[in-house]
Amino acid sequence: MSLEPGARLGSCEIHARIGAGGMGEIYKATDTRLNRQVAIKVLPAEMCCDETAKARFLQEARAASALDHPNICTIYEIGDTPDRQLYLAMAYYDGETLKEKLARGPLGVEEAIDIASQVAQGLTKAHAAGIVHRDIKPANLMIAADGLVKILDFGIAKLAGQNDLTQTGTALGTPTYMSPEQVQGRDVDHHADLWALGVVLYEMLSGQQPFSGDQSASIIYSILEAKPAALASTTTSPLGTSVTRVVERALKKAPNDRYASAKLLLDALKEVAQASDAASAPSAAAGPSIAVLPFSDMSAQKDQDYFCEGIAEEILNALAKVDGLHVVARASAFHFKGKTGDIRQIGDALGVTSVLEGSVRTAGNRLRVTAQLINVADGYHLWSDRYDRQLDDVFAIQDEISESIVETLREKLVGTPVIARTERRPDNLDAYHLYLKGRQQWFAREEGGLDEARRYFEQAIELAPDYAEAYAGLAQTYAVFGLYDILPSKVALGKAKPAVERALSLNSSLAQAYAALGLVRFWLEWDWPGAQYAFQEARELDPNDPIIPTHQGFLLANLGRVEEAMAALAEATRLDPLSSYVRAITGYGLIVAGRYPEAIEICQQAVVRDENSSALFVLSLVHSIADRHADAIATGERLVTKSGRLPINLGLLGSIYGRAGRTGDAAAVVRELDDRAAREYVPALAKAWAGEFVDAETAIAHLEQAYDERNAFLFSLGSNIDFNPIFTHPRALAILKKMKLDKLPRPRM
The missing domain is CATH 3.40.50.10070 (TolB, N-terminal domain)
Structure with a gap:
């Protein structure tokens, strides 16, 4: 029996029926406890006596709720209606299904690749958990208003290692998108999802399904025996040939001839996407x-x-x-x-x-x-x-x-070009090799390379005490230690400042030394004019280094000088168009400018290219500011996991939980930080962020302690008032005044 508007399931009030599928009806509702919109899926009454259908429904709920990824629909609750009908509550997304979108015609190559890439990211997460969707199709792919793709309906998901509810010889799924092994009723694995995604990608590009027929039998025959029409002939895009190769491999009849994993399919799509960057x-x-x-x-x-x-x-x-x-x-x-x-x-x-x-x-x-x-x-x-x-x-x-x-x-070339001879020439070749190892680890710091970089730079300096570049690298490393409070900021400053001063005394025209000086003054000393001077000097000495204008733009954004910040970040993007780090910091600048949809888009691009902590940090931040709480939580939890539960990232996640109304989860983060503080350094700012929705007065006290500790991320106080309500507290405003951040221009949309 259908639910009427005003009916209640648990804490959810039903508004309207918005759809139905083979495994249930979908309703739009409000979770009155947390004041958020949700979608409710209810198993039809006539199926409640079917124990197999019940088990499959619960399997869907367990499978989907175990997954935590921005491209997978978030499940909130599983329950029973008063008449014993099963239901689950999931996140509600404004947007349309891919099926609805395709009803208006085929998509451009770039848009199709973006959608397929997001689906592949979600499948990578699901397959890593041993979960096969088995019914990837346009109707099960929701495109939110901001372009984020969500995989829906794990109603026929098969969990590897559990009792197989989908018995061999029974073909479950939508025939048009089923793989050859699936239509034959054979046992399937993740390769079936890759086939289905290939079918969806073909349909997005051509507006047609690769395997069709008037009846199920003819469709199955086409899937088993026919070769789709050449896709390259359906698009005039210069990327058509490249994407055709991806589709053709995904649609190989034998599972082992397809991509070995969703990750490899995603990598192939990324390579095609890189060609699209060249078009612009x-x-x-x-x-x-x-x-x-x-x-x-x-x-x-x-x-x-x-x-x-x-x-x-x-x-x-x-x-x-x-x-x-x-x-x-x-x-x-x-x-x-x-x-x-x-x-x-x-x-x-x-x-x-x-x-x-x-x-x-x-x-x-x-x-x-x-x-x-x-x-x-x-x-x-x-x-x-x-x-x-x-x-x-x-x-x-x-x-x-x-x-x-x-x-x-x-x-x-214009004029008579001259090559400047290599400057990094220490007398000790072993020192040079150690410096190169430090540089490599510096760029690989996501994998824990920062401490390795520090060690290599210090060893290079031991062998070559006059090696200016090694001192500059060491200063930059300690500056990052201070930024993320891996070391107390005052300790990091005590290490970074002598290193950068030594680098400049050895080579006063070394751009990397001025770049390091800018970081020390920006992150550790809060010397805004001094940092701006250092970054400008570095840019003049090396106008081709994209990281220098990136950090200069980061500084200017936090000072509220948004137009100057975006100009610097645009130059960084021109120099390094594929850098995820540049995109992440550009996203931060867009947040300060109040341009949240653009910030979400560019940070999602950064995460697709390289899921680094900087991109995840900014993306989770903007999702939360834009009240996209489910996405903020999912991204924040990925950030915390990826960073090894770094306290400053935990603090951000606690604040995200609080903004979403999940104060219990925020309190759990506070307890974890308190427990860890008894045996390791935990920055007070992390506690302030995590606790602001749990105990505001304690959070303010932590904020004041963070000022005394000189926690680096306090520089965001003035620019992120929209995110942290405690920043408007009179005691917080007093801190802003002491930091000379109390009179920042704050542009908004």
Whole structure:
């Protein structure tokens, strides 16, 4: 029996029926306890006597509620109606299903890839938990108003390792989207979901289903025997050929011929998406441009990865100083590390006219470096060479490669280009290798590399006490320790400041030293004018480093100078278009500007490309500010897990719980932080964030303690009042005044 408006299930009040499926009716409702909209799915009364249907419904609920991912529908509650009908309450999303969207016609290639990529991300999470959806189709994919895709209806999900309610020989699912093994009633695994996603992607691109017929029998025959019409003929996009290859592999008849996992399918979609970036990138025809890819390690022990990256980065830095030559920054170029794709496709994705790739082989003190410069337009080599030298000749080899590239491109360059000789030349070659290892770990800090970076920089300094670059790297490392309160900020400052001062005394024109000084003044000293001066000096000394304008934009955003911040961040994006970190900080700037939908979009892009902590932090923050609580919680919990439950991230999650009305969960975070504070350093700011919706007075006291501790993230006090209500407390405003952040302009939409 259908539920009427005004009926209640638990704490939920029914408003209207909004849909129905084979396993239940869907209602829009309000959870009156937490004052949030929900969707209620009720198992039909006539099916309640069917124990198999009941078990399958409960299996759906358990499967879906065990998953925690932004691309999977959030389940809140499972219960019984007064007449013993089963129901579950789930998040309600404003938007439309993909089925409704496709009723208006096929999608553009870029939009189709974005939707498929989000589905693949959700499936990656589900499959890792041993859960197969078995019914991926447009009707089960909800597209929220902000473009976030949610996988719905795990009604026929099969949990690996449980009693199989879907007996072999019984085909469950929607026939048009079923895999060959599924229509035959055979046992299935995650490959069935990959097939279904391939069918959905084909339909998004062409507006047609690849396997069709008038009756189920003809559809099944088509799935088992027919080959779909060529997809490339259905789109005029230059990306059509690339995406066609992805669809064709997903639709291989034999499961083992498809992608081995949803993650590999996602990686393939990301490579196609990179080509779409080139479509909006500045035209490379305006002048010569180059991407320097990480060199391959050909050594027998495969232990020279850091050296390969270092050589490529040194060449990249040298070329970046040549007038008239556009050089893609490290993060974007190194995004293709280990990829075996066509160089022409990589070049197109990066918007460059040429690509440099190479290899390194070491044996004892012998070094062999090969390098080749490839023309993106036709894939032909413009120049190549091999260098067999002693290991201590590495600097000369780097210079010679750079000079050969410039000579090759000379006709297209303006004036008489000159290569600046490599500056990082310590007398001790072992110190140089340690410095390169530190740089590699610095860029891999998501995997715990920060402490390794510190160790390598310190060892390099022990061997070469006058190594300015190593001091600058060490100062930047300690600045990040202070930012995330891995070390108390005052301790981090005591380490970072002497290091940066030593770097500048050794080389007063070193851009990285001024970049480190900017971080120390911004994050640890709260010297806003001094930080701005340092970042500006660094940009003038090295206008091609994208991280410098990124951090300058971060500073300016927190000072309320939004237009200047967005200009700096736009320059960082131009220099490094594929950097997830740049996108994450740009998202933060958009938050300060009050442009929340744009912030969500750019942070979601960052997470798709590289699920790093910075991107997850900003995305969870903006979701919460925009009252997208389910998404904020899911993203915040992923952040906490990924960062190893770092206290500052736990504090953010506690505040997100509180804003969503889940004060019990927020209180649990407070208890965890209190327990940990008895045996380790926990910043007071983390406690203030976590506790502001639990005990406001205690939270304010923690905020004052955070000022005394100089917790770095207090710099966000003035710019994030919309997120943290306690920031408007008179005692918090007094802190703002002491920090000179009390009179910030605060633009809003």
